Amino acid sequence: MKHNRPAYLLIAPYLLHFSVFIGFPLVFSFVLIFHRWDIISPMEWVGLKNVHRLIHDRLFWQALWNTAVFLFLHIPLQIVVALFLAVQLNQRIALRGFFRAAFFVPVIVSGVVIAILWDKLMAYDSGLINHFLASIGLPKIGWLIDHRLAMPSIALVATWKNVGLYIVLFLVGLQGVPRHLYEAADIEGASGWQKFWNITLPMINPTVYLVVILSTIGGFSLFIEPYIMTGGGPLNRTLSALLYIYKQGFFFYHMGYAATLGFAFAMLVMLVVLIQRKLIEQEVGY
Amino acid sequence: MKSFWRYAVLVLATLIFVYPFMWMISVTLRPEEEIGGFGLWPKTWTLQNYATVFTKIPILRAFGNSLLVSLSVVVSVILFCSLVGYALSRLQFRGREAISNLVIFTMVLPFQLTLIPLYLLVVKLGWADTYLALIVPFMMSSFAILLFRQFFKSIPQDLIDAARIDGCSDLGIVFRIFWPLSIPAIITVGIISFMGIWNEVLWPLMVIHKQELMVMPQLVTLFALGGASEGQLGVQLAAATLLALPILIAYLFFQRYFIESLATTGLKE
Structure with missing residues (x-):
């Protein structure tokens, strides 16, 4: 190893950018946790008050609970639907490219468009979905206004938006499963379901893991769907982690507390991802 | 059957x-x-719904803003991150491992942690309600650096040695040898960073309040939620359609690139 001036010149812009836009905010976030600040008046040292407030903040726990509800619906649904459609596509069929491209459309369209569109589709009185239910003689459903259903509805929309990406990831995984494993199973007389359960699923487990992690990070970053569709209601049941940080920061100008929330939620994402990794490693030992 | x-x-x-x-x-x-x-x-x-959108909000201006911001970010990310990726994969220098680890650390760092302090920094720099706030914090991407680093590892050392004998500098090597051989990586980084910045809405909501500086997703969000659309379904969805259209048209022509690029998000962890 030696000093290499050109190398340092190439790296310098990155280090500068990192120091200003990641390093400094990182340090500053620790400072903010101990302060109250509305940006306009001077910062005020409040010791552990923000932490104390967080522990007793009903809305913080509500947002955490909402995120858990979202993830418990979103992750299994995402995996089952994506895997099912990927298996259907991983056959000798015509138009495979067309189907794959069609499923991918919601992935590339802005979340803003998706949220506005589904807000209209799920509307109680004028929405197309309730219109359909009524036309086949079923009662209307309060997709976004019933406090028990609002978060499941948003989880449904988020799944609809992302599933095309996971279909593609699963397809890549499925194509990596060696053919001879299936041929061997055929000789043994295994059923289609047995082959799926004993060959396909273990082989594509890294992809399952990836989907779980990406969906978890996505759940903690949920923002635009509740912001547009419900505003966090009804009864705060769709208040997401990020929406709550945003509200504390930009409705109330509690910057110290908003930073404390950000810190807490960031630690929680990392903790949840770590636990998931341990669980999945134990389960399959890959 | x-x-x-x-x-x-x-x-x-x-x-x-x-x-x-x-x-x-x-x-x-x-x-x-x-x-x-x-x-x-x-x-x-x-076309009345579209006419209403165009008279009520500066949607063309917002489209221009979005284009300016997104293209600036994409060009910067490709330029700077390919240089860093080159240094990390092909040059020997003290601290190389440490910097590689720093990049990985940055990528797994949840953004909720730095969101509020970053906002306060941008405000104190006097960048609120400027293009700088929308562009500068996103000019680097850890994901892009790691992708370039990975891709550049597969380029034969002979090419670098030959170029050095011809008196080629490191910049010359990156621009004249590595770039032409890395078109797939450049397309992937370009599409991923473009989609990320084009669709971003939380950050613009935080730092931009002047309507003429708003990017498209922000303007459409506030239009759909606010009173200006007067709750008219057709008008709100026309604004949403105008927001979706540029990406949908690009997708129609380059769908394979979109799908393959965004699927590499899988490499993220």
């Missing part, structure tokens, strides 16, 4: 993913009183 059901399932799924968009576009092309029902073909065709 088995394949009949397979196609039936796939066609049904296609309808579920695509029909809502077709319905959205068809609703924007008819008068408000004709909205309702599942039909996709308007009885009366009209």
